[in-house]
Amino acid sequence: MLSTADIRRPIVAAAALTAFARGGFHGTTVADVARDAEISPAYVFKLFPRKELLFVAALEVCFERIVAALAAGADAAEGGSPEAVLDSMGDAYAHLIRDRTLLQLQVHAQSVADVPELGDALRAGLARVTTFASERSAGSDDQVQRFMAFGQLCHLLVTAGIEESGERWAQVLSHGIRHPE
Amino acid sequence: MLSTADIRRPIVAAAALTAFARGGFHGTTVADVARDAEISPAYVFKLFPRKELLFVAALEVCFERIVAALAAGADAAEGGSPEAVLDSMGDAYAHLIRDRTLLQLQVHAQSVADVPELGDALRAGLARVTTFASERSAGSDDQVQRFMAFGQLCHLLVTAGIEESGERWAQVLSHGIRHPE
DNA sequence: CACCCGAGTGAGTGTACGGTCACTCATGTG
DNA sequence: CACATGAGTGACCGTACACTCACTCGGGTG
Numbered sequence: 001m002l003s004t005a006d007i008r009r010p011i012v013a014a015a016a017l018t019a020f021a022r023g024g025f026h027g028t029t030v031a032d033v034a035r036d037a038e039i040s041p042a043y044v045f046k047l048f049p050r051k052e053l054l055f056v057a058a059l060e061v062c063f064e065r066i067v068a069a070l071a072a073g074a075d076a077a078e079g080g081s082p083e084a085v086l087d088s089m090g091d092a093y094a095h096l097i098r099d100r101t102l103l104q105l106q107v108h109a110q111s112v113a114d115v116p117e118l119g120d121a122l123r124a125g126l127a128r129v130t131t132f133a134s135e136r137s138a139g140s141d142d143q144v145q146r147f148m149a150f151g152q153l154c155h156l157l158v159t160a161g162i163e164e165s166g167e168r169w170a171q172v173l174s175h176g177i178r179h180p181e
Numbered sequence: 182m183l184s185t186a187d188i189r190r191p192i193v194a195a196a197a198l199t200a201f202a203r204g205g206f207h208g209t210t211v212a213d214v215a216r217d218a219e220i221s222p223a224y225v226f227k228l229f230p231r232k233e234l235l236f237v238a239a240l241e242v243c244f245e246r247i248v249a250a251l252a253a254g255a256d257a258a259e260g261g262s263p264e265a266v267l268d269s270m271g272d273a274y275a276h277l278i279r280d281r282t283l284l285q286l287q288v289h290a291q292s293v294a295d296v297p298e299l300g301d302a303l304r305a306g307l308a309r310v311t312t313f314a315s316e317r318s319a320g321s322d323d324q325v326q327r328f329m330a331f332g333q334l335c336h337l338l339v340t341a342g343i344e345e346s347g348e349r350w351a352q353v354l355s356h357g358i359r360h361p362e
Numbered sequence: 363c364a365c366c367c368g369a370g371t372g373a374g375t376g377t378a379c380g381g382t383c384a385c386t387c388a389t390g391t392g
Numbered sequence: 393c394a395c396a397t398g399a400g401t402g403a404c405c406g407t408a409c410a411c412t413c414a415c416t417c418g419g420g421t422g
Contacts, residue, residue, distance in 0.1 A: 001225075024205075024293070026205065026206075026207030026208045027207045027293070079213070107288075108292045110288050110340045111285075111289045111291070111292040111340070112208070114340075115342050119341060121286075122341050123341055123343065126337075126341060126343070126350070126354075127348065130350040130353055131350045133227050134350065135224035141352070141353045141356055143351060143352055144353050145356065145357075148334060148354055149331050149333065150330050151287050152334050153326070153333050155291075155333070156291060156307075159291050159292070160291060160294045160300060160303050160307060161294065161300060161304070162304065162307070165304060169308045169311040169312045169315065172315055172322045172325050173307075173326055176327065
């Protein structure tokens with residue numbers, strides 16, 4: 001049976017997800033996460049002994065949600081061509097990241113990936129996403145690579161606030177990129 | 182005539198470039214930059230009154246070097262088709278970022294782009310790069326967008342250390358991506 | 363009842379960082 | 393000589409943060 005600590009850990013991880021997504025690893029304090037999770041900082045350390053482990057847990061939640069969304073997208077295009085499946089996954093991803101949280105956390109993770117544990121967690125997540133997209137769409141390596149490349153471009157567009165600028169160069173970068181609502 | 186402060190400022194900016202590229206904005210202290218520049222922290226603050234201004238200066242140096250490299254790449258394919266010019270620019274960029282410094286700084290900048298001054302500086306740099314690639318190659322919006330998207334994928338490959346892993350999914354992401362030597 | 367054990371916290375500790383300021387020193391100028 | 397000016401720094405301040413620890417509380421078990 002699960003102890004209350006085991007029950008609370010994923011709740012804290014979810015709070016860490018939103019907190020770290022806001023400020024990144026170095027820009028977010030454990031106290032910030034504790035406040036979001038409505039527990040004391042001391043107890044956060046009892047659940048996750050080091051700040052890095054908290055970030056890793058947040059990343060795992062992040063990629064969990066992403067893969068789930070991609071799966072739903074793939075379901076919606078069941079039996080279609082690889083392009084159709086990848087396209088539907090792209091739509092699902094675009095929908096998922098409307099609130100930017102999952103996207104921002106990935107960007108922050110990229111910038112601290114030189115910390116071994118954090119880099120490992122990032123690679124593990126990317127492995128899941130890439131493998132899933134590849135197998136589920138049955139697309140060629142080129143198609144999957146392109147899918148991921150445009151995902152990265154999308155991250156840049158959002159984090160740098162490029163779409164809002166409306167200038168010519170911004171249109172070049174963002175034309176045809178999905179953004180629901 | 183230039184005061185010695187005006188002469189020293191770009192030197193400090195160059196030091197800031199490498200220091201911030203290593204640790205990011207929050208992960209690098211002004212004292213780190215001062216040490217690299219071989220001056221006292223107090224004097225860094227006299228040259229750049231706030232840490233943000235130091236980072237902005239580093240970003241400007243970064244994009245300056247990138248545009249210069251792209252220009253050299255474009256020269257090497259003078260008169261070729263848009264694809265050929267963009268391809269040559271890509272080669273030049275791949276060569277430029279062998280040591281990862283300029284690449285890492287861009288990724289770090291992306292993760293702190295919500296700080297207004299830093300986001301502005303990032304957008305200004307991206308505007309220069311995108312506009313330059315677009316005008317100099319005379320490529321279509323699609324071609325330029327694709328050029329930038331694969332640049333972003335390249336950033337992910339390097340920062341997350343994906344090429345080293347050698348696993349199947351890593352090959353999917355990195356196949357055909359240039360990496361001289 | 364006595365006892366234990368996990369949940370949860372308040373109150374700290376050491377350290378490090380952004381930023382300031384009063385100061386020294388060298389150079390040039392009347 | 394007296395004096396101004398800019399380069400450059402040491403010592404400091406307030407604050408904030410990662411992490412610790414001794415403690416309390418409440419529910420289960422003999």
